[in-house]
Amino acid sequence: MDWRWRWWLGCMLFLGCIGRAEADEVVDDLGESFALEQPPMRIVSLAPSNTEMLYALGLGARVVGVTEFCNFPQAADSVVKVAGFNTVNLERVTQVRPDLIMAIRGNDMESLRSLRELGFPVFSLDIQSLSGMGDALRRMGKLLGAGTRADALADSLDLRVKRVRSRATSRSERPKVLWGFWGEPIYTAGAGTMIDDVFRTAGGQNIGARAEGAWPQVSLETIVLWEPDVLITTHVPGGSENLPNELMRLQQMDGWKMVPAVRDGRVFYVEGDWLLRPGPRLVDALEAIATYLDGEGDFEK
Amino acid sequence: MSPRGRSLSTMAGLALVLAGSAVLSLVTGPVDTALSDAVSALVGGDGGGTQAVILMEIRLPRVLLAILVGSALALSGVVMQGFFQNPMADPYIVGVSSGAGLGATVAMGLGIDFWFFGLSGIGLMAFAGALIVTALVYMISLRGGQLPVTTVLLSGVALGALASSITSYWMVAVRGDLFDTQRILFWLMGSLASRRWEHVHLAWPQILAGALFLQWMARDLNVLVQGEENALYLGIDVERSKRLLLVGASLVAAAAVSVSGIIGFVGLVVPHVMRLWIGPDHRWLLPASMLGGAVLLVNADLLARIVIEPAELPIGIITSVLGCPFFLYLLRKRRDIGF
Numbered sequence: 001m002d003w004r005w006r007w008w009l010g011c012m013l014f015l016g017c018i019g020r021a022e023a024d025e026v027v028d029d030l031g032e033s034f035a036l037e038q039p040p041m042r043i044v045s046l047a048p049s050n051t052e053m054l055y056a057l058g059l060g061a062r063v064v065g066v067t068e069f070c071n072f073p074q075a076a077d078s079v080v081k082v083a084g085f086n087t088v089n090l091e092r093v094t095q096v097r098p099d100l101i102m103a104i105r106g107n108d109m110e111s112l113r114s115l116r117e118l119g120f121p122v123f124s125l126d127i128q129s130l131s132g133m134g135d136a137l138r139r140m141g142k143l144l145g146a147g148t149r150a151d152a153l154a155d156s157l158d159l160r161v162k163r164v165r166s167r168a169t170s171r172s173e174r175p176k177v178l179w180g181f182w183g184e185p186i187y188t189a190g191a192g193t194m195i196d197d198v199f200r201t202a203g204g205q206n207i208g209a210r211a212e213g214a215w216p217q218v219s220l221e222t223i224v225l226w227e228p229d230v231l232i233t234t235h236v237p238g239g240s241e242n243l244p245n246e247l248m249r250l251q252q253m254d255g256w257k258m259v260p261a262v263r264d265g266r267v268f269y270v271e272g273d274w275l276l277r278p279g280p281r282l283v284d285a286l287e288a289i290a291t292y293l294d295g296e297g298d299f300e301k
Numbered sequence: 302m303s304p305r306g307r308s309l310s311t312m313a314g315l316a317l318v319l320a321g322s323a324v325l326s327l328v329t330g331p332v333d334t335a336l337s338d339a340v341s342a343l344v345g346g347d348g349g350g351t352q353a354v355i356l357m358e359i360r361l362p363r364v365l366l367a368i369l370v371g372s373a374l375a376l377s378g379v380v381m382q383g384f385f386q387n388p389m390a391d392p393y394i395v396g397v398s399s400g401a402g403l404g405a406t407v408a409m410g411l412g413i414d415f416w417f418f419g420l421s422g423i424g425l426m427a428f429a430g431a432l433i434v435t436a437l438v439y440m441i442s443l444r445g446g447q448l449p450v451t452t453v454l455l456s457g458v459a460l461g462a463l464a465s466s467i468t469s470y471w472m473v474a475v476r477g478d479l480f481d482t483q484r485i486l487f488w489l490m491g492s493l494a495s496r497r498w499e500h501v502h503l504a505w506p507q508i509l510a511g512a513l514f515l516q517w518m519a520r521d522l523n524v525l526v527q528g529e530e531n532a533l534y535l536g537i538d539v540e541r542s543k544r545l546l547l548v549g550a551s552l553v554a555a556a557a558v559s560v561s562g563i564i565g566f567v568g569l570v571v572p573h574v575m576r577l578w579i580g581p582d583h584r585w586l587l588p589a590s591m592l593g594g595a596v597l598l599v600n601a602d603l604l605a606r607i608v609i610e611p612a613e614l615p616i617g618i619i620t621s622v623l624g625c626p627f628f629l630y631l632l633r634k635r636r637d638i639g640f
Binding site for chain 2: 081082083084085086087088089090091094095097103105106108110111114117118217229246
């Protein structure tokens with residue numbers, strides 16, 4: 001055989017091997033690939049969304065450490081707290097002897113590096129869209145040896161998203177939706193955020209995307225100018241039951257009373273833990289918002 | 302007791318308190334550890350156990366870093382106060398903190414938070430930022446080989462404000478997303494959370510070199526605080542001493558800030574406490590302040606770790622809370638802050 005052929009054959013075999021190795025690997029959102037010999041059994045979650053996904057996959061029993069803000073499902077409350085807001089408690093994590101740490105992009109990078117230095121595998125997620133969540137769930141399932149369950153969960157979530165989407169496209173108008181709160185300063189969600197994706201999927205236009213940046217600060221003047229048809233808030237002073245009173249107050253306030261959403265009473269409350277965490281409950285938020293945009297009757301699942 | 306004896310006994314006492322605080326910090330934390338575990342880990346008994354990892358890889362570097370940063374800030378504070386002959390001076394007065402903050406912000410904003418050769422990108426950028434701003438202050442103030450103190454002070458304040466403005470602008474306008482803003486804010490508040498051996502390695506050479514150098518300059522500093530004219534009569538090359546002191550104090554402060562973020566109060570108040578305690582002789586004041594700063598920061602970091610565990614408090618909150626009452630008490634007792 002000609003040496004050239006041999007060389008080519010060698011190359012192909014080599015590439016074939018690489019390809020096969022890659023098939024078992026799972027890549028996280030920081031580009032690191034993981035090929036764990038055994039499915040992790042002691043998992044530390046460094047974000048409420050990760051915790052919710054782990055429990056939704058039925059892997060709650062493997063969770064040995066969570067953050068102070070992991071309040072759902074209730075079982076997560078009794079797990080050891082190993083992290084606070086923006087700080088990871090290295091010694092608490094070390095103490096629970098994890099074989100996998102599930103992080104998110106928002107975690108303190110310096111802490112994540114410290115954890116890697118201490119020898120813990122750190123799998124980081126950065127979920128930016130509804131479709132990204134299904135993808136993340138599938139990768140998690142593969143990594144954790146729960147592929148079937150993860151695929152089923154991701155499929156069912158994708159299906160629910162698809163239903164909302166097809167219903168939205170059948171609707172003729174696309175109301176202008178604003179996420180925000182009427183206290184100073186007013187922050188809203190810009191383009192590229194999860195909220196932006198949810199609003200558009202639900203059949204609205206995210207009016208906040210007109211401003212620059214992911215989380216732009218806007219003035220009341222701008223909001224009056226934008227004329228949003230629907231206002232979605234995740235915070236009501238005095239609790240969500242107080243929304244009717246707050247709406248009445250807004251309808252008497254200069255500026256706010258001119259905003260179509262306020263004038264027509266289309267101000268709605270969505271649980272912040274649903275809308276702001278990229279976990280399975282995001283689809284609940286999506287369905288709720290789709291109902292509000294419909295403006296009539298209950299949304300059929 | 303002679304001033305020298307008083308200084309020596311104070312320093313011996315502080316060294317004992319520092320040793321005690323360091324041991325206490327080693328054995329105290331969110332996870333219970335016994336003194337015997339600490340001893341066996343230090344001696345090198347069991348290598349891979351959880352307790353050993355917590356003690357040797359998590360707590361020990363942090364305690365050492367607290368000692369380094371605390372002593373560096375206090376040392377730099379003494380020299381800056383002497384240099385400016387101004388009780389309001391602190392390590393950050395020539396723009397070290399604002400420069401470091403800007404450097405760290407740019408590093409985080411551009412995503413330069415990788416490490417190379419065991420050196421932190423954020424730490425290096427912060428160090429560079431601190432040195433660049435200080436160098437600008439130095440160059441602006443230097444005129445005909447002379448360094449007028451007022452010009453240094455005011456140009457330091459002005460450039461510091463400019464660097465802070467750019468940092469704020471970056472946070473509000475250039476940020477990629479909220480996460481970066483959040484990280485920058487936490488960095489600016491100062492913390493020793495999640496620090497490792499790398500950070501110790503990154504800071505100790507500059508701090509040790511700076512400490513030895515400034516100690517060597519202590520006599521000059523003593524003469525300088527008597528007034529530049531007097532110093533001139535006493536045959537000291539005043540301008541040369543001033544240049545060297547400013548460079549040394551800035552370098553030490555920059556090294557501290559690059560690994561800890563901006564920790565306030567230590568560099569301002571510890572020098573005053575020590576001056577009230579042992580008097581104005583810098584040969585003793587410099588090492589005593591280093592010890593005092595180390596004691597304050599080790600204990601502050603201990604509290605930062607355990608008060609709202611598993612979360613952590615920014616350490617600057619605690620340095621003020623711990624140091625302020627003590628300082629006010631000393632101030633009431635002896636009103637005269639002699640330089």
